[in-house]
Amino acid sequence: MSDKRNILISETFQATEPDQALHGASADFLNSPFAEPLELQDFDPRSPERFFNRELSWLAFNWRVLEEAMNPRVPLLERVRFLSISATNLDEFYTVRVAGLRELARAGNSSPSDDGRSPAEQLVLIHEDARRLMEYQQEIWSVLRPMLAEAGIVILTHRDLTETDREFLNAYFLNNVFPVLSPLAIDPAHPFPFIPNAGFSLALELQDKRGRKLDALVPIPSQIDRFVRVSSNPIRLLPMEELILAEMGSLFPGYTLLGSCAFSVLRDSDLEVEEEAEDLVREFEVALKRRRRGEVVRMKISVGAPPDLRDVVMEELRVPEADVIEVDGIMGISTLKELVLDERADLLWPSFTPRVPERVQDHHGDMFAAIRQKDMLLHHPYETFDMVVRFLEQAARDPDVLAIRQTLYRTSRDSPIVAALCEAAEAGKSVTALVELKARFDEAANIRQSRRLERAGAHVVYGFVNYKTHAKISTVVRREGDRLVTYTHWGTGNYHPITARIYTDLSLFTCDAALGRDATRVFNYLSGYAEPATLENLAISPLTLKPSLLQMIEAEAEAARNGRPAEIWAKMNSIIDPDVIDALYAASQAGVKISLVVRGICGIRPGIKGLSENIRIKSVVGRFLEHSRIVCFGNGASLPSDQARVFMSSADWMGRNLVRRVETLVEILNPTVKAQIVGQIMAANLADEAQSWIIQPDGPALRTLPAEGEERRLFNCHRFFMENPSLSGRGSAGAHDVPELTHTHD
Structure with a gap:
């Protein structure tokens, strides 16, 4: 972005009038012509191929989150946070989405998804992609760990401890850890214990002084911190499993450790609630207890685990080899969020205090x-x-x-x-x-x-x-x-x-x-x-929201067919409803220009000749999690315009939101608020370059990384919003009302 355009956007959004707020809000994605459409051989625009797979699209989003952990423009501890978030996201994905697909596949259900794949076919592709993602998480950790050490945050193993460290940790262990641990022998008198969802444990091979062997488990309670601070200058931290290995003599006096491994399990966390439950609250209390005992859908185990011990754990948990992930690195990447230390503000995003309007x-x-x-x-x-x-x-x-x-x-x-x-x-x-x-x-x-x-x-x-x-x-x-x-x-x-x-x-x-x-x-x-x-300025799911959306999309298509300007801007978390997608495809084919900001799951294939040549999609992933849902219809004019119909919503364009939830779609009629949404929020999101991934017709998302020293030249919508007040919240020191918007689109 040129300096001139950067200044233009910055000055424009500080304007005092709504029409000024709309002028000049542009960047390459917003103002450039739509890309040359991709022509696919033997592509049938009516086939299931017209949709991206929901689950693979979600994984693609999580890859974008994970890539932020490798983004040199992101502060170091924030990169650790992104790594942790990617793991948390993936765990939830397995406990809900993968668990559901497994149940369908086991029941012999071969009903295809919108993109034409059976549950079993989807699971194969999911496992392939998810395994690559988990391997990449470990690769990223191997890069971040020495960077943390260089910055004064050192992650230890029990082999790195000095005698002074061991004295301190022995006292810490006896006072703060030992009382809450429950070491468990595994033998006929001690059946294998239940490991709850997200449970993390150590499995041990032990031998006493007379040569008798014992297998044992040490479940690590989630209520205690994952990392123990050993010293503060530099900050030296020891993972809890390493502390337990260092203190084996306290847990199993008289035994020698022959081998060990760490493992964690994820269980099916979907809830089944009786629809006719007499007491819904009581039914949920029971269902929450059932959730803890769901079937294992994935087990991670440290690489190099003793074979006999690995076999025992797999057999007792009834986990097939296909659901076992060997981890060559650190277990429990989601818990790395504990390393994001407030005291190291130099390694975090610059502080930001939200404004009072x-x-x-x-x-x-x-x-x-x-x-x-x-x-x-x-x-x-x-x-x-x-x-x-x-x-x-x-x-x-x-x-x-x-x-x-x-x-x-x-x-x-x-x-x-x-x-x-x-x-x-x-x-x-x-x-x-x-x-x-x-x-x-x-x-x-x-x-x-x-x-x-x-x-x-x-x-x-x-x-x-x-x-x-x-x-x-x-x-x-x-x-x-x-x-x-x-x-x-x-x-x-x-x-x-x-x-x-x-x-x-x-x-x-x-x-x-x-x-x-x-x-x-x-x-x-x-x-x-x-x-x-009747509803006056509102549409709601499951009654009127989806029909209203489809009607307004068709109205844009009809305007295009009649030679009038026709445009749609929308922003949300997910778009997968096939009826809405097909309506957008039809509008694109009629000539409607459609620009979408979709953070996560997206079933639309943009930029395909004969299907979606007038649709372009981006995903913004950065400091803040994009969550607002907005839709703007040109209503006979190009955007931005005073003629536009502008809405905010609680609903993503997914079947569950449009059919199985109560959601709202609120029309914005106040001119200043309208200007704020179209010319400030939507325009800046569409103009963003620094945090944007452009969704490609064949699936992957691409972004352009800046050359060294060029970071500040890329327009960053999050930075812009932090630096510029919202239009409708301005007081006597800022904007005054102007009743009409002026059309400013070239």
């Missing part, structure tokens, strides 16, 4: 006054999530607030959102909380929160058995003079203050009466199964 400051923190002035869209984490918390805390303490309704999909353990709802209920306000019990891996936390809310006097409902409630909505009903005003918050992310620090999401605050009525209708649907007869 100027308009809220102008009103001395009064959220209701700020919202009454005009609609306000916050872009997290660049604008602080504390404003969402403040909105509910202020509602809880305001004597004029009569009622609060809230959806809860994922929350933190000590959720300030739940605390505010409890405070409101205890103050005598009518509080209704829709708690989703089926939020994967957060079910237990949500059950605890629902009990807490009930004790405070809130009405807790659990929505539908057949549908997850994934919509993010808050409503606050406030008496103002002789009328009731409904304030609403609509989000693309969860009400979770911790993840809100790293997930990019949108929060719309409004007191628009139509959206207030729409929100009330949705809550009535959730709590009383009262299907809304």
Whole structure:
């Protein structure tokens, strides 16, 4: 990007008027003509080949995450974090997606996926790619480990310990580790113990002084830290399994260690819930216990394990050879996140403090006054999530607030959102909380929160058995003079203050009466199964969201067929719904220009002649996790334009979101918020060069790495958002309202 264009984008987004905010927001992906389409021989655009495989597309995304661990532009400890995230992602993928495919294959189910592959065929390809990915994780660790040592963070083995180290560690072990370990002999009197999901253990071959051999296990509790600090200057850390090997004399006095290996297991973590369960909460409590005992879907074991010991572990866990991964390196890569030390700020991203919107400051923190002035869209984490918390805390303490309704999909353990709802209920306000019990891996936390809310006097409902409630909505009903005003918050992310620090999401605050009525209708649907007869500025799954999307995509196609400008911009986590993809293909063939930012799973093959020559797709992977869902339709004009129809959503374009969940698609009508989404958020994402991967027609994603010294010249949307305030949150010191947008597209 030229210096001139860099300055243009920077100056443009600090503009005071919405039409200025739209002008000049461009980079190669945004402004360049669509690439020459790829012509494939013998390609049938109606065949299953038109789709990318869902599972392989997800693995491709995780490869992009892993590549950030090798990105020299990323600070060293952040590279370690990316390595850890890639392992955590892969573990969850195996415990849910791979486990499900295994069950289908074992049941003899040969139903093809959208791309035409049976479960068994998919498993073969998954295992091949996942094994390569796990090998690459170890290669990356072999690069990062000496770099950490050079930076003063040394990872030891028990063979590296000095006598002084051993004295310190012996005392540490006896006081902090020994009391929680349960060494277990393996013999007819001591059956092989149950190893829980994600369980990590040492298997040992021992011999006593009389020559008698003993096999034993030492499960390593997840409640203790993986790494023990041996010294602080330099920082020297010893993995827990190495400490245990160094302290064998304390665990098995009188025995000599002949051989050992470390192993870990992943189990099927999918939940099966009886649809007609009389007590849904109780059913989930039982299901959570079942999850711990799911079948093993993958076992990792250290390379060079004693053959007899390896055989015993495999036999007792009933793991076939095909599901065993030998690890030549460090076990438990997901736990490397413990190495991301706050004290080494020099090896982390530069610190960033989310902004408080100027308009809220102008009103001395009064959220209701700020919202009454005009609609306000916050872009997290660049604008602080504390404003969402403040909105509910202020509602809880305001004597004029009569009622609060809230959806809860994922929350933190000590959720300030739940605390505010409890405070409101205890103050005598009518509080209704829709708690989703089926939020994967957060079910237990949500059950605890629902009990807490009930004790405070809130009405807790659990929505539908057949549908997850994934919509993010808050409503606050406030008496103002002789009328009731409904304030609403609509989000693309969860009400979770911790993840809100790293997930990019949108929060719309409004007191628009139509959206207030729409929100009330949705809550009535959730709590009383009262299907809304009409919605004014909203579409919801599973009722109207998908038909509305398809209708608007077709409207763009019809505009193109009639010779008018036609364009779609969209941003989300995943696109795999075949009906939506086929609609986009049809629109592309009609001449609609479609630019997509898809972080993760993507079933669309872009840039193929006769199918998708007008579709281009990128994935942004960087400091923050892209999570917001946005869609913009040209509506008879090229984007950006004042004619555009602009929406924010809680839903990805996946079957589960469009058919099996309650989701929202909120139309944005306020001109300033509209300008912010199209000309600031979408334009900057499309303009990003520094963190973007371009999806290719044949599957792989490509990115251009800068030459040495050129990093700052590439436009980085995350850096841009950190440096520039959001348009609709500007106060008296910033932007003022302009009622109309001016078309600025060349």
